Amino acid sequence: MAKELTTREDNYSQWYNDLVTKADLAENSAVRGCMVIKPYGYGIWERMQQALDKMFKDTGHENAYFPLFIPKSFFSKEASHVEGFAKECAVVTHYRLKNDPNGKGIIVDEDAKLEEELIIRPTSETIIWDTYRGWIQSYRDLPLLINQWANVVRWEMRTRLFLRTAEFLWQEGHTAHETRDEALAEAEQMLHVYATFAEEWMALPVLRGVKSANERFAGAVETYCIEALMQDGKALQAGTSHFLGQNFAKAFDVKFLSKENKQEYVWATSWGVSTRLMGALVMSHSDDHGLVLPPKLAPIQVVIVPIYRNDEQFDQVAAKATEIKEKLEKHGVRVKFDARKTHKPGFKFAEWELKGVPLRLAMGPRDLESNTVEIARRDTLEKETLQLQDIEQKVVNLLDRIQKNLYQKALDFRNENTFKVDNWEAFTDRIEKGGFVMAHWDGTPETEQKIKEETKATIRLIPMEGKKETGKCIYSGEPSEQRVYFAKAY
Amino acid sequence: MAKELTTREDNYSQWYNDLVTKADLAENSAVRGCMVIKPYGYGIWERMQQALDKMFKDTGHENAYFPLFIPKSFFSKEASHVEGFAKECAVVTHYRLKNDPNGKGIIVDEDAKLEEELIIRPTSETIIWDTYRGWIQSYRDLPLLINQWANVVRWEMRTRLFLRTAEFLWQEGHTAHETRDEALAEAEQMLHVYATFAEEWMALPVLRGVKSANERFAGAVETYCIEALMQDGKALQAGTSHFLGQNFAKAFDVKFLSKENKQEYVWATSWGVSTRLMGALVMSHSDDHGLVLPPKLAPIQVVIVPIYRNDEQFDQVAAKATEIKEKLEKHGVRVKFDARKTHKPGFKFAEWELKGVPLRLAMGPRDLESNTVEIARRDTLEKETLQLQDIEQKVVNLLDRIQKNLYQKALDFRNENTFKVDNWEAFTDRIEKGGFVMAHWDGTPETEQKIKEETKATIRLIPMEGKKETGKCIYSGEPSEQRVYFAKAY
Numbered sequence: 001m002a003k004e005l006t007t008r009e010d011n012y013s014q015w016y017n018d019l020v021t022k023a024d025l026a027e028n029s030a031v032r033g034c035m036v037i038k039p040y041g042y043g044i045w046e047r048m049q050q051a052l053d054k055m056f057k058d059t060g061h062e063n064a065y066f067p068l069f070i071p072k073s074f075f076s077k078e079a080s081h082v083e084g085f086a087k088e089c090a091v092v093t094h095y096r097l098k099n100d101p102n103g104k105g106i107i108v109d110e111d112a113k114l115e116e117e118l119i120i121r122p123t124s125e126t127i128i129w130d131t132y133r134g135w136i137q138s139y140r141d142l143p144l145l146i147n148q149w150a151n152v153v154r155w156e157m158r159t160r161l162f163l164r165t166a167e168f169l170w171q172e173g174h175t176a177h178e179t180r181d182e183a184l185a186e187a188e189q190m191l192h193v194y195a196t197f198a199e200e201w202m203a204l205p206v207l208r209g210v211k212s213a214n215e216r217f218a219g220a221v222e223t224y225c226i227e228a229l230m231q232d233g234k235a236l237q238a239g240t241s242h243f244l245g246q247n248f249a250k251a252f253d254v255k256f257l258s259k260e261n262k263q264e265y266v267w268a269t270s271w272g273v274s275t276r277l278m279g280a281l282v283m284s285h286s287d288d289h290g291l292v293l294p295p296k297l298a299p300i301q302v303v304i305v306p307i308y309r310n311d312e313q314f315d316q317v318a319a320k321a322t323e324i325k326e327k328l329e330k331h332g333v334r335v336k337f338d339a340r341k342t343h344k345p346g347f348k349f350a351e352w353e354l355k356g357v358p359l360r361l362a363m364g365p366r367d368l369e370s371n372t373v374e375i376a377r378r379d380t381l382e383k384e385t386l387q388l389q390d391i392e393q394k395v396v397n398l399l400d401r402i403q404k405n406l407y408q409k410a411l412d413f414r415n416e417n418t419f420k421v422d423n424w425e426a427f428t429d430r431i432e433k434g435g436f437v438m439a440h441w442d443g444t445p446e447t448e449q450k451i452k453e454e455t456k457a458t459i460r461l462i463p464m465e466g467k468k469e470t471g472k473c474i475y476s477g478e479p480s481e482q483r484v485y486f487a488k489a490y
Numbered sequence: 491m492a493k494e495l496t497t498r499e500d501n502y503s504q505w506y507n508d509l510v511t512k513a514d515l516a517e518n519s520a521v522r523g524c525m526v527i528k529p530y531g532y533g534i535w536e537r538m539q540q541a542l543d544k545m546f547k548d549t550g551h552e553n554a555y556f557p558l559f560i561p562k563s564f565f566s567k568e569a570s571h572v573e574g575f576a577k578e579c580a581v582v583t584h585y586r587l588k589n590d591p592n593g594k595g596i597i598v599d600e601d602a603k604l605e606e607e608l609i610i611r612p613t614s615e616t617i618i619w620d621t622y623r624g625w626i627q628s629y630r631d632l633p634l635l636i637n638q639w640a641n642v643v644r645w646e647m648r649t650r651l652f653l654r655t656a657e658f659l660w661q662e663g664h665t666a667h668e669t670r671d672e673a674l675a676e677a678e679q680m681l682h683v684y685a686t687f688a689e690e691w692m693a694l695p696v697l698r699g700v701k702s703a704n705e706r707f708a709g710a711v712e713t714y715c716i717e718a719l720m721q722d723g724k725a726l727q728a729g730t731s732h733f734l735g736q737n738f739a740k741a742f743d744v745k746f747l748s749k750e751n752k753q754e755y756v757w758a759t760s761w762g763v764s765t766r767l768m769g770a771l772v773m774s775h776s777d778d779h780g781l782v783l784p785p786k787l788a789p790i791q792v793v794i795v796p797i798y799r800n801d802e803q804f805d806q807v808a809a810k811a812t813e814i815k816e817k818l819e820k821h822g823v824r825v826k827f828d829a830r831k832t833h834k835p836g837f838k839f840a841e842w843e844l845k846g847v848p849l850r851l852a853m854g855p856r857d858l859e860s861n862t863v864e865i866a867r868r869d870t871l872e873k874e875t876l877q878l879q880d881i882e883q884k885v886v887n888l889l890d891r892i893q894k895n896l897y898q899k900a901l902d903f904r905n906e907n908t909f910k911v912d913n914w915e916a917f918t919d920r921i922e923k924g925g926f927v928m929a930h931w932d933g934t935p936e937t938e939q940k941i942k943e944e945t946k947a948t949i950r951l952i953p954m955e956g957k958k959e960t961g962k963c964i965y966s967g968e969p970s971e972q973r974v975y976f977a978k979a980y
Contacts, residue, residue, distance in 0.1 A: 027624075029556070029557045029617070029621065030557075030561060030564075030617065030620050030621070031557045031559045031560070031561060031608065031617070034557035034558070034559060035557070036554070036555065036556050036557065036621055037554055037555040038554055039552035039553065039554045039636060042552070042553050042554045042555055043552065043553070045555075046553060062529035062532070062533065063529065063532050063533075063536060064526070064527055064528055064529045064532045065526065065527040065532055065535075065659065066519070066526050067519045067520075067521045067524035067525070067526065067657055068524070068610075068641055068643070068657050069521045069524060069580070069657070070521070071520060071521060072587070072595075072596060073595065074520075075587075075596060076595040076596055082596060087586060087587055087588070088585065088586055089585070089586070089587065090559070090582045090584075090585060090608070091582060091583065091584040091585065091586075091587065091598055092580045092581060092582050092583075092610070093581065093582075093583045093584065093598065094580075094581040094583065095578065095579070095580055095581065095645040096577060096578055096579070096581075096645065097562070097565075097577055097579065097581065097609070098577070105562075105563065105566040106562060106565060106566055106572060108581055108583065108607055117598055118521065118580070119587070120558075120582070120610075127519070127520065127521070130520050131519065131520070131526055134517075140832060146529060150641075151558055151640075151641065153558065155585040155586065167557055167558050167559070169555065342630060
């Protein structure tokens with residue numbers, strides 16, 4: 001199985017597609033640009049959801065659900081939002097089909113035309129702030145800390161599984177606050193929640209920062225983001241958190257009576273991560289043998305493959321394997337015993353390697369005699385034979401080590417592929433080869449735009465961390481207050 | 491607060507709407523027929539989801555995700571399915587908006603018309619079976635046991651919060667099997683999963699049975715259902731499980747190589763429950779004071795309301811309340827301490843009564859002295875003063891008793907409102923007054939249709955349980971093999 005994979009060096013993009021489809025994460029559907037998330041892929045997404053949902057609730061948020069449809073006119077209410085979102089989208093114009101009078105299947109019933117077209121939500125600020133108007137009267141109703149798990153649609157022309165699809169799954173938080181400071185603190189808090197999730201669960205090191213004006217969310221005053229580096233040297237935006245100021249409150253007339261007894265506009269944030277994270281997960285850890293999954297998100301953490309020559313041996317090994325499985329499960333480890341008699345061990349090894357299961361235990365009659373098991377790590381591909389005594393503790397420790405190792409490996413990679421450059425020639429040269437490039441920029445949208453046109457690189461973020469250092473813009477030579485991160489990006 | 495509720499006797503339908511909106515479960519949105527599920531309502535739905543999801547996984551199912559959009563032509567492939575589902579639905583015809591050249595906001599871009607219209611899924615059999623064709627080659631790929639949590643859209647003309655909305659949330663299971671018997675067993679198994687969930691979690695007694703041909707799911711060979719009786723004497727279908735035969739396999743050409751090395755069509759089931767269950771939950775237990783929630787699904791199981799005259803008293807009571815809260819939480823109880831100083835105890839009592847919190851603990855300075863607490867049950871409205879010693883165990887026991895009591899009350903109500911009748915006059919008289927009416931029917935769709943036209947009653951189900959008894963049809967006088975359940979229904 002694994003043999004059929006394209007290698008990263010050969011064709012990185014094809015390697016990615018091979019992995020996603022052959023490891024049963026997702027596939028293209030019959031509907032242009034829409035994917036089917038297969039059970040194995042969905043199992044990873046469910047674990048992401050659970051971890052994030054807990055983090056949201058631990059920070060005081062509740063879930064709710066708002067309509068899939070947004071009246072067209074809502075988009076026109078926030079000036080910059082309409083430019084960003086009301087263009088490439090799915091438009092519902094009719095609400096009925098009828099039998100074709102010519103007997104050719106079914107056709108749209110022209111009598112059932114909507115008075116106002118409905119847009120499938122590309123993001124829900126407009127419908128949610130229209131609703132919040134009814135929920136917020138006084139400072140006592142604030143803060144409102146709400147999240148929604150939902151599907152959204154953006155009619156992308158060029159799609160790639162998980163990374164860019166017409167329909168995708170995500171969560172979108174939408175909060176309302178009394179003050180500017182409180183909303184800013186919320187937007188930053190959620191960015192740190194995302195960063196913590198990426199690093200601790202996905203083993204994905206991320207940079208934290210703010211977007212330049214050009215890259216800001218349509219309707220936001222400030223967009224915070226986390227950015228990660230993929231193995232091909234391209235950056236991927238892994239999550240954003242927006243400080244929306246009073247833009248949506250003004251557009252939808254959401255005011256509250258303040259403690260000082262004044263009518264004021266409400267302050268807002270929104271923040272989201274999507275199934276795009278699945279793409280980031282695949283691209284940051286996997287290798288030419290297949291997926292490599294961090295143990296915390298792996299649907300199966302340990303697979304046990306029996307080695308046997310006849311039914312009697314199978315039964316003996318199976319008995320021991322089941323015993324080990326139960327022991328491990330008592331320690332919260334997710335274990336699969338691959339009892340299929342229709343497939344050879346070699347086939348199974350390749351399959352579970354392709355699917356990125358962190359630990360593989362192989363066990364045969366000789367292991368039973370010596371009370372041992374052969375254990376193989378997916379991340380390093382190392383094998384060793386272990387005594388079965390205290391196997392639960394050994395496995396738990398190994399899983400923990402793999403999780404940490406994946407993070408460290410990705411961090412080392414990012415560090416090795418982050419460069420400081422100080423002039424245009426070095427910049428264009430370096431950007432071409434990939435990686436994060438830290439360079440000075442004069443702070444103008446015009447310069448940013450020109451750099452993008454000439455190199456295809458964008459400013460991924462203006463860092464929030466680390467010390468600032470002044471310098472001269474690599475493009476215009478004008479003064480700069482700090483280095484920013486450039487990269488070509490997904 | 492509760493005073494403003496319409497009573498059930500006054501206007502049952504208005505009472506229901508009052509409850510749903512005033513208890514913060516849901517509200518109508520700006521989009522016709524679509525609802526907003528508010529955090530408190532969504533909290534209940536989340537608990538339903540968790541319980542059901544675990545039951546699905548315990549019976550071997552996995553989750554996946556299929557596209558929101560279905561190409562129009564897919565509906566025409568299964569003859570009866572198209573009649574049932576491809577009529578009142580949301581139709582996407584365009585994929586772009588543009589600025590109005592006359593400067594009046596945004597308009598549909600006629601250049602961006604889809605070649606084939608896309609339907610927002612009203613149910614996903616078609617897109618899923620189109621996908622399964624690629625997943626199933628041999629008996630080794632079977633059974634395929636998949637569930638999806640999703641939103642669906644059916645363009646209903648008359649909508650009611652939770653009971654009938656244009657968009658609703660649900661789960662839909664879609665399984666594929668080698669044999670007819672296996673698929674039948676799956677459809678029955680899932681019906682029993684639903685019945686167990688309704689009875690054990692929702693405290694909702696349900697009848698199990700099969701639908702008559704008229705009431706069958708469009709495309710099914712057999713539809714199993716659970717039916718519950720609401721307080722107004724109307725029945726509500728709470729879940730369905732369909733044996734689809736080989737209908738969808740034939741429509742989408744899904745064959746497998748059998749163990750006997752023959753190409754055969756795959757056997758199918760599908761099954762679903764939706765946010766409609768929220769409506770059933772509200773209508774079966776609540777009273778004129780507001781919601782009554784079964785403890786297992788209540789987002790807040792216990793609320794503690796402090797009684798105090800000054801800050802010092804508040805602080806003393808708060809300290810004790812917090813101690814109790816922590817003790818209860820260690821036993822897995824969901825507790826809220828209502829520390830708002832902006833509201834009086836009487837207001838809080840009414841609010842939590844309206845919201846259906848199963849147990850209310852009230853505590854003041856005198857309770858501190860005597861080491862007691864006043865505890866009020868939402869289901870019976872009984873109050874008693876309890877010693878604080880072992881309060882955790884007392885609360886856990888009470889919650890358990892409330893759960894059982896709600897079930898028993900609903901079961902008693904159903905038994906008192908289930909009638910056997912043996913002639914047409916008694917039937918029409920009884921049907922008018924409400925309740926389940928067990929009567930003989932000749933088994934023909936024509937008779938069923940006439941009874942429906944004359945009385946608005948439908949056959950809710952043909953029972954699977956209990957002993958059969960022959961007789962004569964109340965309408966036609968023709969022989970009947972068993973009584974069936976008639977009722978007017980939601």
